[in-house]
Amino acid sequence: GAGVSQSPRYKVTKRGQDVALRCDPISGHVSLYWYRQALGQGPEFLTYFNYEAQQDKSGLPNDRFSAERPEGSISTLTIQRTEQRDSAMYRCASSLVGEGTADTQYFGPGTRLTVL
Amino acid sequence: QKEVEQDPGPLSVPEGAIVSLNCTYSNSAFQYFMWYRQYSRKGPELLMYTYSSGNKEDGRFTAQVDKSSKYISLFIRDSQPSDSATYLCAMSASYSSASKIIFGSGTRLSIRP
Numbered sequence: 001g002a003g004v005s006q007s008p009r010y011k012v013t014k015r016g017q018d019v020a021l022r023c024d025p026i027s028g029h030v031s032l033y034w035y036r037q038a039l040g041q042g043p044e045f046l047t048y049f050n051y052e053a054q055q056d057k058s059g060l061p062n063d064r065f066s067a068e069r070p071e072g073s074i075s076t077l078t079i080q081r082t083e084q085r086d087s088a089m090y091r092c093a094s095s096l097v098g099e100g101t102a103d104t105q106y107f108g109p110g111t112r113l114t115v116l
Numbered sequence: 117q118k119e120v121e122q123d124p125g126p127l128s129v130p131e132g133a134i135v136s137l138n139c140t141y142s143n144s145a146f147q148y149f150m151w152y153r154q155y156s157r158k159g160p161e162l163l164m165y166t167y168s169s170g171n172k173e174d175g176r177f178t179a180q181v182d183k184s185s186k187y188i189s190l191f192i193r194d195s196q197p198s199d200s201a202t203y204l205c206a207m208s209a210s211y212s213s214a215s216k217i218i219f220g221s222g223t224r225l226s227i228r229p
Contacts, residue, residue, distance in 0.1 A: 033216070033217075040222070041222070042120075042204045042206070042220050043160065043204075043217075043219050045216040045217065045218065091159055091160075093159075103148075103208075103210070103215065104165070105162070105217060107160050107161065109158070
């Protein structure tokens with residue numbers, strides 16, 4: 001596709017339910033990132049992958065959050081037993097990492113998660 | 117203390133004015149400095165990047181980095197109403213390989229016609 005796509009665009013769920021957020025990166029992009037953005041704040045790093053390998057998950061808030069990218073393309077961010085404090089915009093970004101070139105991350109439109 | 121500090125604004129200036137946006141940071145490992153622009157209800161888009169101290173110019177935009185002071189700036193000349201957006205400074209420890217980006221909180225900018 002032309003850009004990073006995310007689905008669903010909006011998700012409303014009840015506290016305690018599990019949710020799965022999907023990211024489809026730009027074709028051929030090696031690296032995929034997940035960020036969370038609260039209203040009026042900049043994106044906060046959660047985790048990233050190179051191909052299918054999760055390289056850094058230091059930003060995941062707790063063990064209710066997990067992410068996978070099994071075939072090195074589409075990624076899923078899963079939040080188990082959602083809590084109201086999980087409500088935020090979840091953004092995915094991808095980049096084409098090359099030797100000696102600047103790593104530009106391209107962001108998707110985000111999934112707005114609301115936990116009631 | 118946050119790794120990256122940015123004044124949230126909002127900042128409102130008349131069309132044609134010079135705009136100065138700034139961030140400070142505390143992590144000496146940061147080597148790659150970026151400015152992202154985010155329009156309402158959209159994802160951030162990369163505006164400029166640099167990985168050395170000094171100035172980098174691109175049209176009406178100039179990015180400035182002072183590593184000794186851990187201070188970065190973005191200047192917008194001849195500002196236009198279409199420049200109205202939130203501007204996010206961002207930085208990472210690497211520019212040539214995948215690395216997490218640490219963002220500032222963003223400055224909301226409004227250019228009055």
